[in-house]
Amino acid sequence: MKHGRDDGYFELDPGPLIRPFAVTRGRAGRDLHDLDIITLVVAVRPEADVAGLDREYGDILRMCSRQPLSVAEISAKMGLLLAAVKVLVSDLISSGHLIYRSPPPPTSGRPDIKLLQAVLDGVRKL
Amino acid sequence: MVFENSDQSAGSPGLAGVRAVKLLIAGGFGVGKTTLVTAVSEIKPLRTEERLSAIGAGVDDLTGVERKTTTTVALDFGRITINSEVVLYLFGTPGQDRFWFMWKELSVGAIGAVVLVDTRRLGDSFGSIDFFESRQIPFIVAVNCFDGAEVYDEEEVRQALDLDDNVPVQMCDARDRTSSKHVLVRLLEHVMALATAGAAAGRW
Ligand SMILES: Nc1nc2c(ncn2[C@@H]2O[C@H](COP(=O)(O)OP(=O)(O)OP(=O)(O)O)[C@@H](O)[C@H]2O)c(=O)[nH]1
Numbered sequence: 001m002k003h004g005r006d007d008g009y010f011e012l013d014p015g016p017l018i019r020p021f022a023v024t025r026g027r028a029g030r031d032l033h034d035l036d037i038i039t040l041v042v043a044v045r046p047e048a049d050v051a052g053l054d055r056e057y058g059d060i061l062r063m064c065s066r067q068p069l070s071v072a073e074i075s076a077k078m079g080l081l082l083a084a085v086k087v088l089v090s091d092l093i094s095s096g097h098l099i100y101r102s103p104p105p106p107t108s109g110r111p112d113i114k115l116l117q118a119v120l121d122g123v124r125k126l
Numbered sequence: 127m128v129f130e131n132s133d134q135s136a137g138s139p140g141l142a143g144v145r146a147v148k149l150l151i152a153g154g155f156g157v158g159k160t161t162l163v164t165a166v167s168e169i170k171p172l173r174t175e176e177r178l179s180a181i182g183a184g185v186d187d188l189t190g191v192e193r194k195t196t197t198t199v200a201l202d203f204g205r206i207t208i209n210s211e212v213v214l215y216l217f218g219t220p221g222q223d224r225f226w227f228m229w230k231e232l233s234v235g236a237i238g239a240v241v242l243v244d245t246r247r248l249g250d251s252f253g254s255i256d257f258f259e260s261r262q263i264p265f266i267v268a269v270n271c272f273d274g275a276e277v278y279d280e281e282e283v284r285q286a287l288d289l290d291d292n293v294p295v296q297m298c299d300a301r302d303r304t305s306s307k308h309v310l311v312r313l314l315e316h317v318m319a320l321a322t323a324g325a326a327a328g329r330w
């Protein structure tokens with residue numbers, strides 16, 4: 001993987017990616033609320049509530065306070081592996097700080113034509 | 127595919143109706159995937175990483191025995207806010223890393239995919255094409271027309287890649303926003319056509 005100093009797209013140092021196992025203290029694998037890479041989350045309680053907790057929780061609540069963000073965006077902004085972010089986000093869902101919306105399981109029915117049309121219309125307007 | 131009945135999408139009542147959908151931008155090493163995502167994304171592309179287990183991906187040099195290895199696979203992605211309820215994410219798969227194929231979560235639920243090709247290295251796209259065909263994920267082929275590359279027409283590309291007649295082929299310049307937008311529109315029209323045909327045939 002190139003880390004992009006040549007193309008300017010990426011400024012993240014790969015270093016922080018080593019940290020998630022420290023951050024999550026081996027909790028991966030617990031109930032992860034079926035979180036997907038594109039699960040959207042938004043903060044519903046102020047970050048002040050987590051003043052006593054680890055810095056990462058506050059960071060997540062701050063970045064999700066205005067608009068829903070995906071698990072992927074949180075992972076990129078924090079420089080943490082997706083698996084680690086899922087653990088942290090799932091803690092914040094359990095504690096009532098975040099609400100979330102995951103995509104439906106692919107076995108659940110027919111293609112949603114209205115949704116596809118909305119996406120097509122939106123991209124046409126770009 | 128995306129599915130009707132948002133009641134089935136897990137989550138909190140406060141976000142009912144809010145949906146995220148994803149498209150994949152795949153293709154060989156250096157064909158312009160990140161360039162295309164950058165051209166249409168409303169944010170500077172971000173990078174996320176996941177650690178995957180790849181069984182048999184490594185062969186121990188000393189014993190010659192296959193072993194389980196882990197590898198970290200990165201994705202670039204961009205975002206297009208469609209409206210107040212729908213967000214579209216574009217994930218560019220890493221071309222130089224054959225392990226993205228093992229990333230099930232990535233393709234599951236994808237609306238569709240663009241396989242970006244460079245006519246100088248058409249063979250680099252076979253893996254992606256086979257992958258989407260076998261998963262029945264709707265895809266189109268977009269030919270990134272690098273300067274100086276020999277110009278092939280659509281039919282020649284179609285034959286060289288042994289594509290089904292119904293797979294759209296679109297020429298593009300991944301650096302150009304309008305051109306890249308047209309690639310996405312073409313893909314979404316294709317996805318729509320398949321979905322409506324499926325509905326008409328009573329497949330669902
Ligand atoms: N001339 C020309 N150059 C292009 C075009 N598209 C991309 N490039 C250049 O080709 C190089 C590779 O483009 P990327 O977008 O990084 O390709 P990629 O598919 O994301 O590469 P990997 O992720 O490394 O597989 C970059 O230097 C781009 O600036 C094009 O249409 N014309």
Ligand SMILES: [Mg+2]
Nearest residue numbers: 159160202218
């Ligand atoms: Mg790239």
